[in-house]
Amino acid sequence: MIRDVSVTVRPGIVTYPGEPGPTFTPIHAMASGDLDNVNALSMGIHTGTHVDAPRHFIADGATADSLDLEAMVGPCRVVEVPGDDAIGAPFLENLGLPPDTRRILFKTTNILRAQKPVFDPTFVALGIDGARWVTAHGIRLVGIDYCSMEPFHQQGETHQELLAHGVVIIEGLDLVRIDPGEYELLCLPVKLEAEGSPARVILRDLRRPS
Ligand SMILES: [Zn+2]
Numbered sequence: 001m002i003r004d005v006s007v008t009v010r011p012g013i014v015t016y017p018g019e020p021g022p023t024f025t026p027i028h029a030m031a032s033g034d035l036d037n038v039n040a041l042s043m044g045i046h047t048g049t050h051v052d053a054p055r056h057f058i059a060d061g062a063t064a065d066s067l068d069l070e071a072m073v074g075p076c077r078v079v080e081v082p083g084d085d086a087i088g089a090p091f092l093e094n095l096g097l098p099p100d101t102r103r104i105l106f107k108t109t110n111i112l113r114a115q116k117p118v119f120d121p122t123f124v125a126l127g128i129d130g131a132r133w134v135t136a137h138g139i140r141l142v143g144i145d146y147c148s149m150e151p152f153h154q155q156g157e158t159h160q161e162l163l164a165h166g167v168v169i170i171e172g173l174d175l176v177r178i179d180p181g182e183y184e185l186l187c188l189p190v191k192l193e194a195e196g197s198p199a200r201v202i203l204r205d206l207r208r209p210s
Contacts, residue, residue, distance in 0.1 A: 001205040005173050006049040016147040019044035045196045052169040055195035057159040064189050064197035071140040071168045076103035076185035086127035086151045103141040107175040110146035121152040131161040143170030
């Protein structure tokens, strides 16, 4: 069974402060008598479900087109994070994840924030000690269910730690209908030569063969 954990890109979706959301500008419109419908799309790259590449916080870092597909496809753990505190190393340690875990998606109380029509800076994210735990344990990808992997008050430390170690970051996931557990992850970002890229992300439920 395939679960879509991507959000729909449409005008009005919540974005990080300063991030321009999607605008569709008609180039051709059948309603105006044109032969077909063609739109131009304009939006900040960090809109909706997307990946961050090293270039986001490292000046000469790799761009999204060269992210390792092996990191973005494969077994994945969806972990439930209770409460409103940043995700820290003790929490991650106490999960007792198998040592071969390479991909973790955090299902947090952001589910409630994501339902609001405006940005909520109290969102749950990965603290710097949590990021160091991730890089120390060979994790290749982490994902979260709000606009950023980094607590709002931080200055880039979480991104820098993850991206400097080649960890792919997925932000803006929709995990509301996903139970914690083990899945197969398929995250395919558009092949953009940029610091990030919009992505379609799906989970395949390993317990229920399709
Ligand atoms: Zn981003």
